[in-house]
Amino acid sequence: xxxxxxxxxxxxxxxxxxGSGGIITLGEHTVVSxxxxxxxxxxxxxxxxxxxxxxxxxxxxxxxxxxxRIPATGKMDRELLSRAENIVEGxxxxxxxxxxxxxxxxxxxxxxxxxxSNKCSDYHQDILAILENxxxxxxxxxxxxxxxFREAIKDLQNExxxxxxxxxxxxxxxxxxxxxxxxxxxxxxxGESKD
Amino acid sequence: MKQGxxxxxxxIFEVRYEQGYRYLDRCGDVMVILEQALPSIxxxxxxxxxxxxxxxxxxxxxxxxxxxxFDTYRLCIDQNPVDKESLLEKISDYIWSxxxxxxxxxxxxxxxxxxxxxxxxxxxxxxxKLSVKKTPLQSWLTNVSSDLKPHKCxxxxxxxxxxxxxxxxxxxxxxxxxxxxxxxxxxxxxxxHLLKKGQHEALIEQLKxxxxxxxxxxxxxxxxxxxxxxxxxxxxxxxxxxxxxxxxVDFLNNFVGT
Numbered sequence: 298x299x300x301x302x303x304x305x306x307x308x309x310x311x312x313x314x315x316g317s318g319g320i321i322t323l324g325e326h327t328v329v330s331x332x333x334x335x336x337x338x339x340x341x342x343x344x345x346x347x348x349x350x351x352x353x354x355x356x357x358x359x360x361x362x363x364x365x366r367i368p369a370t371g372k373m374d375r376e377l378l379s380r381a382e383n384i385v386e387g388x389x390x391x392x393x394x395x396x397x398x399x400x401x402x403x404x405x406x407x408x409x410x411x412x413x414s415n416k417c418s419d420y421h422q423d424i425l426a427i428l429e430n431x432x433x434x435x436x437x438x439x440x441x442x443x444x445x446f447r448e449a450i451k452d453l454q455n456e457x458x459x460x461x462x463x464x465x466x467x468x469x470x471x472x473x474x475x476x477x478x479x480x481x482x483x484x485x486x487x488g489e490s491k492d
Numbered sequence: 493m494k495q496g497x498x499x500x501x502x503x504i505f506e507v508r509y510e511q512g513y514r515y516l517d518r519c520g521d522v523m524v525i526l527e528q529a530l531p532s533i534x535x536x537x538x539x540x541x542x543x544x545x546x547x548x549x550x551x552x553x554x555x556x557x558x559x560x561x562f563d564t565y566r567l568c569i570d571q572n573p574v575d576k577e578s579l580l581e582k583i584s585d586y587i588w589s590x591x592x593x594x595x596x597x598x599x600x601x602x603x604x605x606x607x608x609x610x611x612x613x614x615x616x617x618x619x620x621k622l623s624v625k626k627t628p629l630q631s632w633l634t635n636v637s638s639d640l641k642p643h644k645c646x647x648x649x650x651x652x653x654x655x656x657x658x659x660x661x662x663x664x665x666x667x668x669x670x671x672x673x674x675x676x677x678x679x680x681x682x683x684x685h686l687l688k689k690g691q692h693e694a695l696i697e698q699l700k701x702x703x704x705x706x707x708x709x710x711x712x713x714x715x716x717x718x719x720x721x722x723x724x725x726x727x728x729x730x731x732x733x734x735x736x737x738x739x740x741v742d743f744l745n746n747f748v749g750t
């Protein structure tokens with residue numbers, strides 16, 4: 298039985314309640330998705346009935362694409378990840394000296410994560426390697442770099458990772474000019490060599 | 493009328509956040525990740541991308557009847573009907589952490605958990621009577637007119653703590669399905685052995701009605717409990733789930749009577 302099949306006896310729509318006709322009502326109350334409004338229920342109230350039901354605007358639904366590698370689970374050291382996250386949050390990019398210290402701290406945290414990474418999956422190790430490469434291949438940190446580091450650390454906090462995580466984070470590092478060869482070619486964000 | 497057990501029919505988890513504008517840049521990344529990861533955390537159930545628009549994206553799992561909707565300011569995970577609720581917390585936690593990472597969300601403004609139950613009845617009339625019976629306002633406005641009596645009650649109450657960071661809304665409303673009988677056949681309310689004829693048929697009908705009532709009631713009293721946290725220091729999903737679950741069950745038991 299679908300709750301959205303139920304209809305109010307009385308027909309009044311309150312804030313945050315299951316509104317009629319697929320309307321999401323906001324306010325202080327938890328809003329239900331469009332799919333779960335009374336228009337989707339087969340219950341009706343004795344008030345005015347909705348004339349039409351808002352069905353999905355796009356009927357096109359696709360099955361999950363074939364997955365090249367199955368997702369893997371593993372757990373990284375929460376404390377170390379939290380420390381790495383705090384370093385990134387408090388990273389000082391304006392002062393070269395402090396920036397260097399913050400960078401070394403972050404490198405230290407990554408190194409420690411490596412030491413404790415034997416119990417986590419290949420995907421976790423892949424992201425850790427990408428993060429390490431990014432750290433080592435960047436001379437001067439900017440906000441955009443920190444944003445990618447933060448993303449990589451957040452990914453590492455997930456127990457279940459997939460190939461998609463690796464592809465996405467790898468692309469993000471490349472976009473921000475952080476790749477193993479970036480130091481040699483000085484690839485900027487546009488992907489063009491500065492030479 | 494014997495009161496049945498409240499049946500959970502819908503379970504919702506919602507997060508509202510600030511500055512989720514990177515949804516517009518990175519919705520595709522999130523969808524690819526969720527499509528690959530969600531089957532593994534939901535016992536290999538299939539997940540389908542239903543919609544991806546600048547105004548919002550939707551992914552669903554037909555086997556679990558779960559729909560996930562997210563956009564620039566909110567994430568909503570909706571299970572309807574609810575057969576296996578245990579996975580919802582895990583799914584919510586995973587999707588929320590993915591959104592935090594990919595959309596660079598710094599702060600969740602509001603966590604909300606909403607559960608909708610049906611207290612079953614056999615007819616529209618019975619559902620309405622139940623709404624009056626279970627409402628503490630039975631005598632409200634009844635002395636205004638001698639010929640007008642309470643027929644049905646649609647009531648809600650909102651409760652909040654002092655600093656308004658936690659709150660709950662409890663509401664009840666009679667509901668019915670299309671095709672539900674207006675009133676119950678009198679024969680079905682009498683014990684079959686007291687009937688002069690057709691005892692066997694009456695018994696069968698009553699058993700059918702009981703089964704219908706338990707599994708898929710045609711009408712009843714909708715009990716809608718919404719619990720939320722607003723702008724809290726720590727917005728942690730497992731903690732919120734634990735607390736909201738307890739509060740919602742407490743509200744329900746207090747209302748229905750355990």
